[in-house]
Amino acid sequence: MIPTFVPVSTDTGSGNVLLRSVDLTGPAGRLESALNEGAPNAPFVGLICHPHPRGGGNLHNKVVYHAMKVLNAPEWGLGWPVLRFNFRGTGRSEGKHDGKAETGDVLAAIDWLENEFKRPVVVAGFSFGAAMALLACCGRAPHHAQIQALVALGLPTHADGSDYRYSFLSGCGIPKLFLSGDNDQFAPAAQLAKVAETAADPKHMVLLPGADHFFAGQLEAMQNALAGWLKEQLL
DSSP: OOOOOOOOOOOOOOTTOOEEEEEEEETTEEEEEEEEOOOTTOSOEEEEEOOOGGGTOOTTOHHHHHHHHHHHOGGGTOOOOEEEEOOTTSTTOOSOOOSSTHHHHHHHHHHHHHHHHOSOEEEEEETHHHHHHHHHHHSSSSOOTTEEEEEEESOOSEETTEEOOOGGGGGOOSOEEEEEETTOTTSOHHHHHHHHHHSOSSEEEEEETTOOTTOTTOHHHHHHHHHHHHHHHHO
16 A cells, blocks of 8 residues: 555645635546636646545645645746645545545546646646556556646655556656655655656656655755756746
8 A cells, every 4th residue: 555644734825826616526526626826827737636545645735735835836936726636535525545546536637627727737746646646647548648747746666565666657758757755764765766767758856865755844845846847847
């Protein structure tokens, strides 16, 4: 099982950014969703997927929230609309947790963004959310032509005695960022490096010194690395 021990925090939006609920329907029913509105002329839209719900992961998770701020908040220089949602069976989302079928939830969110904004989508996820985002975007055909980049935060490679290799990434040409801590207890650096090495180009891996799986005390460093790669890759 992909790691479940994920601390959470809540947010209600801040500053002048408008946060609104979204009526999103996935394969298992309604998905509780929230959209942080962006600049009217934003060239991209973002989607961020939360960590494992059995460890308390939801759309308010602190890593998800801080990643959202990078994509959305004016002070980071991007100002994109960003959608977050609760996977099936989490919060007020309908359905039951499955562990793999959540890829359908990711695809439903991408479809909604594409229909709503008609702009390329940047997809990110943390831990379980990163695994589901990669599998949805790269492990299922056909690929969404509108997916501009993928970000895997704390992508797990080893948990509960199981290894995760993500061999399907060898055929995925979407630009990818693997961003983790070098003390990530669910992604030994050598294993994550192997995942990145076998993934198709373009790809980039960043290991934050001293950071664990949850980026404890290193959330700003995570944000800086994420913002730097997105601006270099897309702007």
